[in-house]
Amino acid sequence: MSFQLENYDSSVIGIASPDPLRFAFAKKTSAHAGGMARPIMGEQQQAIYTQVLTQPDTSRINNKRCLYIHIPFCRVRCTFCNFFQNAASRKLVDHYFSSLMTELKLKAKQPWTQQGRFHAVYIGGGTPTDLSPDQIQQLGQAIRDYFPLETDCEITLEGRINRFSDEMFGKALEGGFNRFSFGIQSFNTQVRRSAKRLDDREVVLERVSSLATTDAAPIVLDLLFGLPYQDLEVFEQDLKDFMSTGAHGVDLYQLVIGGDAPMLNLVEKGKIPPPASTPDKASMYELGSNFMSKHYVKQLSCSHWARDNRERSQYNSLAKTYAEVLPIGCGAGGNIGGYGLMHHRTLDAYNASIEKGELPVAMMTKQHAQADMFAQIKSGFDSGIIRRSELGLIEGQDLFDWFNPLFKHWQGIGLAELESDFLVLNLAGRFWSVSMAQAAIQILQTELQQMLKAS
Ligand SMILES: C[S@@+](CC[C@H](N)C(=O)[O-])C[C@H]1O[C@@H](n2cnc3c(N)ncnc32)[C@H](O)[C@@H]1O
Ligand code: SF4
Numbered sequence: 001m002s003f004q005l006e007n008y009d010s011s012v013i014g015i016a017s018p019d020p021l022r023f024a025f026a027k028k029t030s031a032h033a034g035g036m037a038r039p040i041m042g043e044q045q046q047a048i049y050t051q052v053l054t055q056p057d058t059s060r061i062n063n064k065r066c067l068y069i070h071i072p073f074c075r076v077r078c079t080f081c082n083f084f085q086n087a088a089s090r091k092l093v094d095h096y097f098s099s100l101m102t103e104l105k106l107k108a109k110q111p112w113t114q115q116g117r118f119h120a121v122y123i124g125g126g127t128p129t130d131l132s133p134d135q136i137q138q139l140g141q142a143i144r145d146y147f148p149l150e151t152d153c154e155i156t157l158e159g160r161i162n163r164f165s166d167e168m169f170g171k172a173l174e175g176g177f178n179r180f181s182f183g184i185q186s187f188n189t190q191v192r193r194s195a196k197r198l199d200d201r202e203v204v205l206e207r208v209s210s211l212a213t214t215d216a217a218p219i220v221l222d223l224l225f226g227l228p229y230q231d232l233e234v235f236e237q238d239l240k241d242f243m244s245t246g247a248h249g250v251d252l253y254q255l256v257i258g259g260d261a262p263m264l265n266l267v268e269k270g271k272i273p274p275p276a277s278t279p280d281k282a283s284m285y286e287l288g289s290n291f292m293s294k295h296y297v298k299q300l301s302c303s304h305w306a307r308d309n310r311e312r313s314q315y316n317s318l319a320k321t322y323a324e325v326l327p328i329g330c331g332a333g334g335n336i337g338g339y340g341l342m343h344h345r346t347l348d349a350y351n352a353s354i355e356k357g358e359l360p361v362a363m364m365t366k367q368h369a370q371a372d373m374f375a376q377i378k379s380g381f382d383s384g385i386i387r388r389s390e391l392g393l394i395e396g397q398d399l400f401d402w403f404n405p406l407f408k409h410w411q412g413i414g415l416a417e418l419e420s421d422f423l424v425l426n427l428a429g430r431f432w433s434v435s436m437a438q439a440a441i442q443i444l445q446t447e448l449q450q451m452l453k454a455s
Helices: 042-054 090-109 111-115 133-146 166-177 189-194 201-214 231-246 263-268 276-294 314-319 346-356 371-383 404-412 427-431 433-454
Strands: 037-039 065-071 118-125 147-161 179-185 220-223 250-256 297-301 304-306 324-328 332-335 339-343 362-366 386-387 416-418 420-423
Touching: 042 111, 042 339, 065 090, 065 133, 065 314, 065 332, 090 111, 090 133, 090 324, 090 346, 118 314, 133 147, 133 166, 147 314, 166 189, 179 201, 189 201, 201 220, 201 231, 220 231, 220 276, 231 276, 250 276, 276 297, 276 427, 297 314, 297 371, 314 371, 324 339, 371 386, 371 433, 404 416, 404 433, 420 427, 427 433
Parallel strands: 065 118, 065 324, 118 147, 147 179, 179 220, 220 250
Antiparallel strands: 037 362, 250 304, 297 304, 324 332, 332 339, 339 362, 386 420, 416 420
16 A cells, blocks of 8 residues: 555655755744644543543553643733733632642642553643742642652743742652743743743843753743744854753744734834744854754754753653643643643633533543544654654555655655664754644545545
8 A cells, every 4th residue: 555645745745855954844833743633522531541541541551641630820921922821820820729629639649640650741832930839839749649640750830030039849740740841932021022931031041040040850841933033143152052051952933823822913003123034034043053962962853952961851752742741720731641732712611511520621532543543743843753663554565665655755855864664854854843743644644535435
């Protein structure tokens, strides 16, 4: 069985260009590659979610597991961000925290939860560091008390350095957090102010350095590239600033503006210059990638680098593979027992469902029968190397061989090197890795559907 590459448009599979890094695809449309799933109707969601939690599928017992807990508050909305949900106020946060702890204890008791071990826990947002120091400690402690964690389980607290006091750091460590991921975006004061980030460069530099110097846990930073006012020179200074802080790892994310992020409106009104074009962002990625190589900072995935071995980025790599992710909280998403889950996004709906003793599910899907295969594809592209041994079989044939026409095409247009058992993305391929993963999944999905129709 094989497929005809000619049936697919160059906007999907990429186009030959003398400059593949900047022009192999038109632009990155979303942050993650996906795969189709079948929606579960509202009235069935509670029953199925309950069944998955109370009568776990034992064939999945050895799957890696993650716990994702969402904190849907930020003190100020950044102009570029699509993740913003609610403005933080003590009253709202405290009410939410109490519902969250109720859900956490309920989820911890379930047979599904107790049947396996968790390899990574991630408290994301929003801005989890907008909880109080005591709440952060309580949350960490509850996770360790109630959930079966692997001995080397990575427990990450995401947030920002604004108001991240020594007291909060101390309480978080006491609670058991062993990794901290801070969104910095850019150190440059003009870039920061125009994006509505709190604190100027000197404050951020000083705080991150002081946290990193304690060496109490890996400190990891998120940097964006492509923000208004952030030209190549500014970005290079951001990279040097990262090095100067001694932080243990860094994510370099290309800015992708979507949804209702306020930035485009501000650009339209002429209040700020436009963000970088895709070819300019490709040049920034090139600069970032070369900078890391020059400083011997180890690349863990297409967008993540580690300066020392303490930084493993377990959650990020596991959540992109076949790992199951148990979601907790308002706006949390995950997947368990072959179902995709999205919790209520509004606080009122979330709090009300917890008060009623219900599971706070808003959307549920039955994952595609080949979801594990799609996840392996996604994870391979995210890591920059697609391995024959990890792709599995399609109708008795190695999927790696089935993809040969596509992989050869990508070698031909300068995105990758095809070896007998590996497809190795080069710099251009790593920049376009999400588009490539999307193309591979789309082709596989289309061909599987046609096979089904024909049979
Ligand atoms: C959910 S946010 C939470 C971070 C934290 N609240 C902060 O403000 O630093 C996680 C990361 O997503 C990234 N992000 C946010 N908006 C983005 C966008 N429009 N394009 C690409 N990455 C984005 C940022 O790097 C951010 O640090
Ligand atoms: S970047 Fe962080 S603080 Fe800013 S709006 Fe997004 S989630 Fe909130």
